[in-house]
Amino acid sequence: MWANxxxxxxxxxxxxxxEGWLADYAQVFSAVEGxxxxxxxxxxxxTVAGWSRLAxxxxxxxxxxxxxxxxxxxxxxxxxxxDAFLEALAPLxxxxxxxLVQLPRDFGFAELPRLEALLTRWPAGIPCAVEVRHPEFFxxxxxxxxxxxxxxxxxxxxxxxxxxxxxSTMAEGSPALAHAQNEKPRCPLHxxxxxxxxxxxxxxxxxxxxxxxxxxxxxxxxxxWIKQGKxxxxxxxxxxxxxxxxxxxxxxxxxxxxxxxxPLGDFAGERQTSLF
Numbered sequence: 001m002w003a004n005x006x007x008x009x010x011x012x013x014x015x016x017x018x019e020g021w022l023a024d025y026a027q028v029f030s031a032v033e034g035x036x037x038x039x040x041x042x043x044x045x046x047t048v049a050g051w052s053r054l055a056x057x058x059x060x061x062x063x064x065x066x067x068x069x070x071x072x073x074x075x076x077x078x079x080x081x082x083d084a085f086l087e088a089l090a091p092l093x094x095x096x097x098x099x100l101v102q103l104p105r106d107f108g109f110a111e112l113p114r115l116e117a118l119l120t121r122w123p124a125g126i127p128c129a130v131e132v133r134h135p136e137f138f139x140x141x142x143x144x145x146x147x148x149x150x151x152x153x154x155x156x157x158x159x160x161x162x163x164x165x166x167x168s169t170m171a172e173g174s175p176a177l178a179h180a181q182n183e184k185p186r187c188p189l190h191x192x193x194x195x196x197x198x199x200x201x202x203x204x205x206x207x208x209x210x211x212x213x214x215x216x217x218x219x220x221x222x223x224x225w226i227k228q229g230k231x232x233x234x235x236x237x238x239x240x241x242x243x244x245x246x247x248x249x250x251x252x253x254x255x256x257x258x259x260x261x262x263p264l265g266d267f268a269g270e271r272q273t274s275l276f
Contacts, residue, residue, distance in 0.1 A: 006242050012269050026056055027268065028265045032061060033062050036063075037063045042066070051092065052095075057094070061089075061092055061095055062096075062099065063100070064102055065085065065100065065101050066081070069081055069085075075115060075118050079121060082121065086123065093125070096126050098128055098199050099128055101115070101118070103134075108136050109136055109142070109143035112143075112147065122156070127195070130151060131201070148192070151194035157194055157195035159199045160191060161203070162201065162214070164214050165204050165213075165215075166184060168210050169207075180238075197230065197231050198232045199232075200232065200233065201235050202215065202234065202235070203238075204237065204239070204247050205239065206243075219254055234251065
C-alpha cells in the first residue's frame with residue numbers, strides 16, 4: 001500500500017495531500033503491493049493514468065486480482081473479467097511486477113484445474129504470483145507437488161507468506177497484535193522459487209528484535225536468488241502498519257550490508273523535519 005495517512009511525518013511530509021503520496025513512496029521504494037484492486041476491482045482509467053504519471057519507469061506495481069474472481073467465483077468462468085482487469089491496467093503493463101492471485105483458505109487440490117486454466121490464459125509478458133493457504137499445500141504430499149509443478153510449468157511464482165514473527169508471542173496487552181494474529185492465516189513457510197520473481201510477504205511483529213531475528217535467514221536466500229539472476233520482491237507489513245516503512249528500511253539495510261545494493265532514498269517527512 002502507499003495510501004496511509006499515518007505515514008505523514010515520516011515517509012510523507014506532515015499534512016501532505018494524498019495526491020503526492022505515490023510519488024514520495026516511489027522515491028524510496030521500488031515496488032508496491034496493490035491491495036486496492038483486491039477489494040475494489042479494476043481501477044478507473046483516470047486513476048491508472050495518474051499512477052502512470054507519478055511512478056518512474058523502474059517502479060513496479062504488484063496488484064492483487066480482485067476478490068470477486070478469486071474468492072467470489074473461485075476462478076470459475078472468470079475469463080472475461082480477467083481480461084478486462086488486465087486491459088484496465090494497460091497503461092502500466094511496462095511497470096507491472098508479479099500480479100498476485102491470493103486464493104481462499106479452502107481452495108485446495110480439487111480446484112487446481114481452475115488455477116491451471118487461469119495460468120494457461122496468463123499473458124507471457126506479465127509476471128504472476130500465487131498465494132495458497134489451504135493446509136494440504138503445505139504437507140509436501142501429492143497436492144503440494146501438483147501445485148509446485150503447475151507453477152513451475154507456467155513460470156508462476158509461489159508467494160511466500162512469512163508470519164513467523166507475527167505469531168512468535170502472545171498478543172496480551174496489544175489490540176493491534178491481536179487483530180493481526182486473528183486476521184492473518186497461520187500458514188507454514190515453505191521457501192522455494194517456482195519462477196523468476198520470488199515474492200515474499202513478511203508480516204512483522206511490533207518488537208524490532210523479533211523481526212530482525214526472523215528476517216536474518218532471508219538475507220542469504222535473497223542473495224542467492226539475485227546471484228541466480230532472479231528478481232526477488234519483498235513486501236513488509238507490521239501488525240498495525242504504522243511502522244511498516246521503517247521496518248522495510250531496516251530489512252533493506254540488513255540486505256544491503258551483504259549485497260551490493262544502492263541505498264534507499266530519504267523519507268520525505270524526515271527530510272523536511274530535519275530542515276527545521
